[in-house]
Amino acid sequence: MTDSQPVPDAVVIADCKCCFEKTNLSDQFCKSCGFPLQGTEEQQNSFIYERGYKKMQVNELTNKASRASITFYIISGLMFISALVLFFINVRNEEAVPNLIVYSIIAVLFLLLGVWSNKKPVAAIICGLSLYVVLILLQAAVDLSSLASGFIIKILIIAGLVKALISALEAERIKKQHNI
């Protein structure tokens, strides 16, 4: 923070050609996206090309992050199927119905996280990954041998979600920095 200083010509005259934000007469660059308003045609074209490249980068990262939603759909489907199988195997057991309700709600939760991860990938992936790890650890706390079953698949799912999270974070950062 320093003493206030005047900026001349604060009159809004046009929209930025690149991001369509309002700009001032004296502006050399757009304060929203950095577009060289007074630059040569070559400079302006080069800026638009670079911005297009950033958009492509964001799309690529978003696509990588969106794999998390497919993973959540698969977990949800598998959980629902195993809930039904367990219910029919233990149908006479008094815990059959509560177990079916619990597993079904967790399956729905993963389904919702899958849908949400298309809109807010960072939050959805962190929540889904934590839920998945907690479920594995809870199962292991009851029966330690359960850790070994499907170990490679579990590791692949966790690694996939971590990679998707890193992509989502990077996409969010580029979008925020470049106002895309």
Place this chain on the structure above:
Amino acid sequence: MEIVDGQIISDHLCMHCNQPIAEEARYCNHCGVLQALPDIDDAVRKQQRLIILAVFFGAHLVICLISNFTKLTHGLVPLLIVDGALSVFTLVYVILFWKELKHLFRWKSFSIGKIASYASSAVIGAIAVNYAVKWLNRTIFDSESYYYFAFSHLKYAKLITVITVALQPAIFEELAFRGVMQEGLNKITDSRQAIFISAFLFTLLHMSFISFFWLMPFALWLGYVRMKEETIWYGMIIHFCFNTTACFLEFFELNLF
């Protein structure tokens, strides 16, 4: 920023050319240089912070799993060890990230009226949740549980119940989740997502299926209050009033008065 005689009067200067720029400007309108976004970490810092938060959550998770599945919470000394471990671990993080967290301990928005309104909302919420959860537990799981029974054999059982169920969680869970976790997540993503994630992790850590339906909205409320009021104190008061009400409702049901 203000406009006087067609000129912008700005307190903000470009970090590169030192020219005055608009407060909300991402780029300098004179030199075109991207201004630092102090609220967002770069990619490497984000990943480091994620690892730090994952270790924080992981350690809480392991301690909770050990205490839940080895029945370590049965008895005062084991419970004190578990609660003590969680509290010390949280305090270590608070000390390590003190520079980032110290603003949460200021209380600029202090108001008796706000305290009274948050506290009464917490009490009303606790009463509603208590009866709803009891009904759900009886209907679905055909069981009921009371915190008090873990300490009923001890002298000053009621006081110990209030301290371990209401006071300790109100201080250290708020420090851990609305402090360390939410503040850390604020640096990784936007504040709304940070509230949601910290609330979800807080709910997960309680490892109670039925509690999920009230803990999640409760944690979202605490996260929102902490963001809106920019202090951790209101959250601690709400949490304490909520849990204390739950304890007193138990004492009332068990005819302990």
